[in-house]
Amino acid sequence: MPGERPPPTATAPRRTWLADLANALAHAQDAGEAAERLAEQIVRLSPGASARVYLLGPGDRCATCPRARECTTRDRCLHLAAERGTFAQLPTVAERIPRTLSPWADALGATTLERRVRVAQEIAAPGQPAAGQPAQEGDAVSLLLSLRAGAEVVGVVAIRVDGPVPAESESVAEEAAFLAGAAVRAAISRAQERRRFEQLLLVNDLGRKVNSILNLDLLLRQAVVDIQRTFGYRHVSLFLVDRETRRVAMKAESSRYPRGDRAEGSMDLGQGIVGRAARSGRTVRVDDVTAEPDYVDWWPDTRSEVAVPVRIGGVVEAVVNVESDVVAAFSEADVLVLETAAHQLAIAMENARLFGRVKESEEEYRTLVESATTGVLQVDTAGHTAYANPAIGDLTGIDRTTALSRFADPADLAVPEDRPRVATAMAAALRGERRRDLEFRAARADGKPRFVTAELQPLLSESGVRKGVLMLLRDVTREKELQSQLHQSEKLKAMGEMVSGVAHELNNPLAGILGYAQLFLSQPTEQWSRRDVEKIESNARRCKRIVENLLTFARQSRSERQRATVNEVIESVIALNEYQFRLDNVEMVRAFDPKVPAVALDVSRWQQVFINLAQNAREAMVESGAPVRRITFTTRRRADDIEIRVEDTGPGIPRHLLTRVFDPFFTTREHGTGLGLGLCYGIVTDHGGTITADSEPGKGAAITIRLPCGPAAEDAPPTPVAPRPDAHQAGFDLKVLVVDDEQVVREVVTHVLELHGYDVDTAKDSTEALEKLAANPYDAMLTDLRMPGELDGMGLHKRVRESHPELAARVIFMTGDVLENDVFRDIDALGLPYVRKPFDIRELARVVNGVTAHTPLARKPR
Numbered sequence: 001m002p003g004e005r006p007p008p009t010a011t012a013p014r015r016t017w018l019a020d021l022a023n024a025l026a027h028a029q030d031a032g033e034a035a036e037r038l039a040e041q042i043v044r045l046s047p048g049a050s051a052r053v054y055l056l057g058p059g060d061r062c063a064t065c066p067r068a069r070e071c072t073t074r075d076r077c078l079h080l081a082a083e084r085g086t087f088a089q090l091p092t093v094a095e096r097i098p099r100t101l102s103p104w105a106d107a108l109g110a111t112t113l114e115r116r117v118r119v120a121q122e123i124a125a126p127g128q129p130a131a132g133q134p135a136q137e138g139d140a141v142s143l144l145l146s147l148r149a150g151a152e153v154v155g156v157v158a159i160r161v162d163g164p165v166p167a168e169s170e171s172v173a174e175e176a177a178f179l180a181g182a183a184v185r186a187a188i189s190r191a192q193e194r195r196r197f198e199q200l201l202l203v204n205d206l207g208r209k210v211n212s213i214l215n216l217d218l219l220l221r222q223a224v225v226d227i228q229r230t231f232g233y234r235h236v237s238l239f240l241v242d243r244e245t246r247r248v249a250m251k252a253e254s255s256r257y258p259r260g261d262r263a264e265g266s267m268d269l270g271q272g273i274v275g276r277a278a279r280s281g282r283t284v285r286v287d288d289v290t291a292e293p294d295y296v297d298w299w300p301d302t303r304s305e306v307a308v309p310v311r312i313g314g315v316v317e318a319v320v321n322v323e324s325d326v327v328a329a330f331s332e333a334d335v336l337v338l339e340t341a342a343h344q345l346a347i348a349m350e351n352a353r354l355f356g357r358v359k360e361s362e363e364e365y366r367t368l369v370e371s372a373t374t375g376v377l378q379v380d381t382a383g384h385t386a387y388a389n390p391a392i393g394d395l396t397g398i399d400r401t402t403a404l405s406r407f408a409d410p411a412d413l414a415v416p417e418d419r420p421r422v423a424t425a426m427a428a429a430l431r432g433e434r435r436r437d438l439e440f441r442a443a444r445a446d447g448k449p450r451f452v453t454a455e456l457q458p459l460l461s462e463s464g465v466r467k468g469v470l471m472l473l474r475d476v477t478r479e480k481e482l483q484s485q486l487h488q489s490e491k492l493k494a495m496g497e498m499v500s501g502v503a504h505e506l507n508n509p510l511a512g513i514l515g516y517a518q519l520f521l522s523q524p525t526e527q528w529s530r531r532d533v534e535k536i537e538s539n540a541r542r543c544k545r546i547v548e549n550l551l552t553f554a555r556q557s558r559s560e561r562q563r564a565t566v567n568e569v570i571e572s573v574i575a576l577n578e579y580q581f582r583l584d585n586v587e588m589v590r591a592f593d594p595k596v597p598a599v600a601l602d603v604s605r606w607q608q609v610f611i612n613l614a615q616n617a618r619e620a621m622v623e624s625g626a627p628v629r630r631i632t633f634t635t636r637r638r639a640d641d642i643e644i645r646v647e648d649t650g651p652g653i654p655r656h657l658l659t660r661v662f663d664p665f666f667t668t669r670e671h672g673t674g675l676g677l678g679l680c681y682g683i684v685t686d687h688g689g690t691i692t693a694d695s696e697p698g699k700g701a702a703i704t705i706r707l708p709c710g711p712a713a714e715d716a717p718p719t720p721v722a723p724r725p726d727a728h729q730a731g732f733d734l735k736v737l738v739v740d741d742e743q744v745v746r747e748v749v750t751h752v753l754e755l756h757g758y759d760v761d762t763a764k765d766s767t768e769a770l771e772k773l774a775a776n777p778y779d780a781m782l783t784d785l786r787m788p789g790e791l792d793g794m795g796l797h798k799r800v801r802e803s804h805p806e807l808a809a810r811v812i813f814m815t816g817d818v819l820e821n822d823v824f825r826d827i828d829a830l831g832l833p834y835v836r837k838p839f840d841i842r843e844l845a846r847v848v849n850g851v852t853a854h855t856p857l858a859r860k861p862r
Helices: 011-027 031-042 106-109 166-210 216-233 273-278 332-371 389-398 400-406 416-430 477-524 530-554 568-581 603-626 676-686 742-756 767-773 793-803 805-810 821-830 839-854
Strands: 050-056 077-084 096-098 118-119 140-149 152-162 235-242 247-255 266-268 284-286 303-311 316-325 375-381 385-388 435-442 452-458 466-475 562-564 586-589 598-602 632-637 643-646 688-697 699-710 735-740 760-763 780-784 811-815 834-838
Touching: 011 031, 011 166, 011 562, 011 742, 011 811, 031 077, 031 106, 031 152, 031 166, 077 152, 077 389, 106 152, 106 760, 118 676, 140 166, 216 247, 216 316, 216 332, 235 273, 235 767, 247 273, 247 805, 266 273, 273 284, 273 303, 273 316, 303 332, 316 332, 375 389, 375 416, 385 400, 389 400, 389 466, 435 688, 452 477, 477 530, 477 688, 530 632, 562 767, 568 586, 568 598, 568 603, 568 632, 598 603, 603 632, 603 643, 676 688, 676 699, 735 742, 735 767, 742 760, 760 767, 767 780, 767 793, 780 793, 780 805, 780 839, 793 805, 805 811, 811 839, 834 839
Parallel strands: 586 632, 735 760, 735 780, 780 811, 811 834
Antiparallel strands: 050 077, 050 152, 077 096, 118 140, 140 152, 235 247, 235 316, 247 266, 284 303, 303 316, 375 385, 375 466, 435 452, 452 466, 562 598, 632 643, 643 699, 688 699
16 A cells, blocks of 8 residues: 555665654553564554454453353463454354464464464464465465463464465564563563552551441451452452351352352351361462362352451461462462452451450440449530430439539539539549548438549540549438437437536526525525626526537537637537536546637537537546546647547557557447447547647557648737617617516516617517507517417518518527527528527627618508
């Protein structure tokens, strides 16, 4: 054809032709394109030439090959990669040729470039008579040349020409086959490297995907699906190894083709390809499973198989099995990719198992926490409640879902009075300070608070980062009640022992009061001495103090604290017990530091402490027959603490018992209860203090208490005293109603208030009081709390609020119920004043004057 380059015969055209071929091969993207370029150049060898280029495939689906019967080795076949010109056989017939058929086997077995295979056109295709028949002159012939890359044969090129092939053309064709073989091998290598790189990228993506799945069963099912779809394998299965039963069982599988009957799902360790990989811990690759005597037939059309072990901590835990219907379908590159995927799968399985164990542990601990009777709160770093267990509902009387919203701030668990203490402790815990003995009253939905002991534990990560606070709450209401009962029992025991002493202490001043009163009655009024009247008052006050001390000690309180000094508390205890102790020749010595400050104390409980310590010391000295019997109470201010020592001159405490004396129910006395010092320890520690015992045998014992009091405050300037109102003007033009069932009380109060200028009406009960309130306006009302009749003092006040609201804020209560703390709590809740019987007339006047002077009264003028 015009413009086409002539066939290469001379040296220069031959070099040009080969150069064109080399350039075309250099630009080929893959092996198929290199075969196309070779066929295009070959047909230019001579006019009418045709070419077919066959490449050896990586493996073949022999079960579906139409020429399988002609192939005895079931090995790699020759695949038609390019064709130019015309041949007698159709391409569809010759597109795949078994490599064992002649003359193709001869061409593939050629070892030198000089060896060529020539056949007649009629036998140039497979299935025809064997080669070797000499060609006749003028016949069309085929020349078969192997495509080689070094020692490796990669294919065959078949050249058809009309008539004999010139020697020059054969030589050029041989060189062209040599160049094409190298180009095909290079293209195959590039394709393999590219596929390996792409597979590794896919393995990496697979690893990321499976590592995000933390459910083991789901992970295994997803892994086989991803491996099968990612790499295009025909069948992928995953087996788990059971070391106890020494079996390998299929756990998950994925295939491009469904199958009917399912094969046996497990096998013995070491059986078949999978069993061998599980037992040896090494990858097993089989190119032709029909040659395996112990092959387990999982899929009917399987021809080659790879089993890759999955190791976790060096132990084979699973096997990934990949199957193909092609002989020798898996290369070394495939094995590397599968081993990499197995490594990724091992990491994912370990993560899933660890997560499973963590989840099981979490569920176990959650079950323990959820079923615990101790309340559990988890507080985040912002101080907000993040979790509450059901016990919080039992403690507060509301369900925990509501509790999480209502107690978003943990301090809201406490009653309003205790919230500042809880908030302060929580703030310290969030800073990393542990608190073990926080006690407060928890608010309940029914309005009945519960006593709670809380432990605040800061939560830290392994790196030391603060994660919040764990708050453990224990309901100690019942313990408090029992402790109170024990406390009261000890009080009653002590009271029984001091009754005779108290009676004596009361009888002495009462004898003076009665004597002087009788003297007054036997003498004319003008002979009464003011000094004698003062003695009556002094002895009456002495009786009042004794009764107050006794009742304060006997009162069954709810652990309420007020500011008081330990000096005053010890003095009240000595006053109650001094006479009784003198009967046993026991001297009670005071060594008080006047600089000891007032602190918040539960006075009645601290009286119990000092009474117990004094009683223990007295009994020890009396039982031992100590010649000198002395108890010394010493108080000292020591920096931020108050030190209190109670020392005796008894036989002392044995050294080996010093650490046990404060244990509950521990006693060395035959009839002792062992409760005294145990209660002392509880009361002292409840106030934040410490108590210790020290002794030298034969030299007495000493109990030391240290109570925190804070830094010493500078002396404050004296509080200016308001000028006293004129006693005769304070109640001018004011009218007061006095309600009490005792006539003597009504008379005394009337006399006192009249001295201050008040106009006083009296009533003996609530019925009479309501009648007078309906008939007259009053500026103030004093009423007893306990009265016979329809209404007591509280009931009368409630009726006054309804019918005379302007007077409700000017009601003053009088009470002798000094044992009932609830009474004073109720009065304080109303914000009203009260006076205790027996009252000082100056105190009574001060309270009434204060109410009428500072409380506005909205009523019509008379």
